[in-house]
Amino acid sequence: MTIHSIALTPLISLIAGVLILIMPRLLNYIVALYLIVVGLLGLFPHLVG
Numbered sequence: 001m002t003i004h005s006i007a008l009t010p011l012i013s014l015i016a017g018v019l020i021l022i023m024p025r026l027l028n029y030i031v032a033l034y035l036i037v038v039g040l041l042g043l044f045p046h047l048v049g
Contacts, residue, residue, distance in 0.1 A: 016030045041047060 020027050
């Protein structure tokens, strides 16, 4: 079973949005985690697939 990053991005955004609505204090952590992951994938593109 493979999950493509194209299909994964909207799912992650939806989950993050719901979590932010439920607990607004999570916004800082969600944004920071997103930026770290995107930065790492930008530095190491071979990890994407």
